[in-house]
Amino acid sequence: MLEASIPNPYTPAPLPAPADRGAPDPEETMSRGQIEALQFERLRWTLHHAYENVPAYREHFDAHGVHPSDFTELGDLAKFPYTDKEFLRKSYPFGAFAATGPELRRIHASSGTTGQPTVVGYTDDDLATWATLVARCFRAGGIRPGDRVHNAYGYGLFTGGLGAHYGAERIGAAVIPMSGGQTEKQVQLITDFQPRAILSTPTYLLTIADGFKKLGLDPRESSLEVAILGAEPWTEEMRREIEQTFDLDALDIYGLSEVMGPGVASESAATKDGSHIWEDHFRPEIIDPLTDEVLETGRHGELVFTSLTKQALPIIRYRTHDLTRLLPGTTHPGHRRMGRITGRSDDMIILRGVNLFPSQIEELALKEPALSPHFTLEIARPDRMDQMAVIIERRDHATLEEAQAGAAHLRMEIKTKIGPSCVINVVEPESLARSSGKLKRIYDLRDPA
Known part of the structure; x- marks a missing residue:
């Protein structure tokens, strides 16, 4: 049983009734003040949970002379040390987990092409939260209950395929679990099954477009109206290319395995003005990648995340290496937006x-x-x-x-x-x-x- 010295203030919402799956979550309409009050309570629990259940965090905090009791306001998060992929790799495979026993329900991992694989895990509550947030992203992007959704994200240890799959099912869509590759078959199933939405990386969707043309088919005549695209940075020029090629709305979804997987943030179909971060579950910061200084909203720098509700693998001030900036919310005013990812500090x-x-x-x-x-x-x-x-x-x-x-x-x-x-x-x-x-x-x- 996972325990901490203070009670967990978060319980995942139950699966909504079919008639309610297109409705927003109550947290989506919270004011900025309500979001920050919620963040404080959830952050306080997260810091205690990590310190008391994960030896790697306890050693990390002790080495930097900080304790969860030092957190008395949101600004105190800056007292705690950063973590990164190397922190997780040093704890391979399960040293950064708070849950390794019967509470652990699923394990994913990165490919490990540039080093030791990064391993992430989920409890039942973590999986329910993940599905809820991906469903929230899809709803914001224009996917509706009853839609058919073609999922071309890869299944397996990569979090994209299964994360998107369960989110689409939670919103009440019918999922076509195609996975990646076999481009000609992708075209055939889109043509035959007539899905309204597709989930993919942006560059692979253009490859699917090439597959249509190779077979003498016009992508603009397909059934696709919505594309939710992520897993790699892409530009506004790429959005225009995709939208003109397919005659659909192309929306960005953001996530990374260490923080949860897809569903951390997403764009609204109404505005297409940057991805709203679901700040009832994640606290973002922007830092100067050279000085580690925390920057004000609107300044460009490296994106850092702290999880607020994760049980199996709490994440504290995780450096993503993604370069962007935070902006005020629009369609969800209580949740700040992130600008487009302009690159990665390690890809520069x-x-x-x-x-x-x-x-x-x-x-x-x-x-x-x-x-x-x-x-x-x-x-x-x-x-x-x-x-x-x-x-x-x-x-x-x-x-x-x-x-x-x-x-x-x-x-x-x-x-x-x-x-x-x-x-x-x-x-x-x-x-x-x-x-x-x-x-x-x-x-x-x-x-x-």
Whole structure:
């Protein structure tokens, strides 16, 4: 039994009756003052819960000379130390868990492609909360009870597929659990089953669009009206590309496995003005990634999260490495919004003294009519000088000459608006690898020695 020295102020809401599944949760309409009062009570419990049930947190807090009793107001959260992926990896597999016994109901993990896998876990209450928040995201994005929803997120240890699946079911939708890959079959099922909504990464949805065209079908004639897209940063130019290609509304959903999975924040179909963070369950901060200073609302920096209700794996001041800013709420005024992710602090390319992100290249590339959204960046060091090559596909309708002219203009735009010189290599359509999960944009070919 999970215990703490103070009572847990949170109990997951029961599954709503079918007639009520399209209605907002009471917390969605709370004022800012009500949200912050709720955050204080839930944060106080979370800090005690982590300290008393997770030795890794107890050691971490003790090493920084802080105790949960030091938390007496929301601003005191800044007294507590940050955590990150390395904190979780050092505790592999279950050292950061508060629940490892009969309360533990599910385990997910990252792929571990860049190191030790990050393992996350859920109790029954955690799973109920997760489904509720994903359903909240889908409702905000325009999915309704009774809709058919095509789920092209990957199932398995990745949190995207199952997280989206249970959220869609909780809202009362019928889920088509396709998972990722098999693009031709994706097209067939969308054509045959006529789903109203699709769940996918943005770049994989464009791959599905290519699959439609390859089969002689027009994506704009499909049944799809709503796309809820996440798991990778994407730009407004990418949104326009997707919406024009499919004739649908494309909305952003944000999450990461360590904090919960998909459903931490999402956009409203009414405004498309940034993702509202569900602050009844997560306390966000923006910090300067170099100085660790907490920044005011509106300042751009690194996103940090503290969970307020998680039982199996409490998260305290977790550094996401995602770069964004916090903004006042609009459609949900009590919950602040996050601006678009402009990049990741660990994905930043430093090229001859200039800092740049793949999203900046994407923004410029999508303005070139002859160039496709499919590209990669290769960083090499010939003659002891760093050099970046943009490998980009031409569009099907564009001639090689038109694509090369677009590449020349893109090269000039990158030099003028970002700073560094680069090489643009145009390749044939479908030459680059496709991914149904998180897309890898950067290939560092420099000799580490």
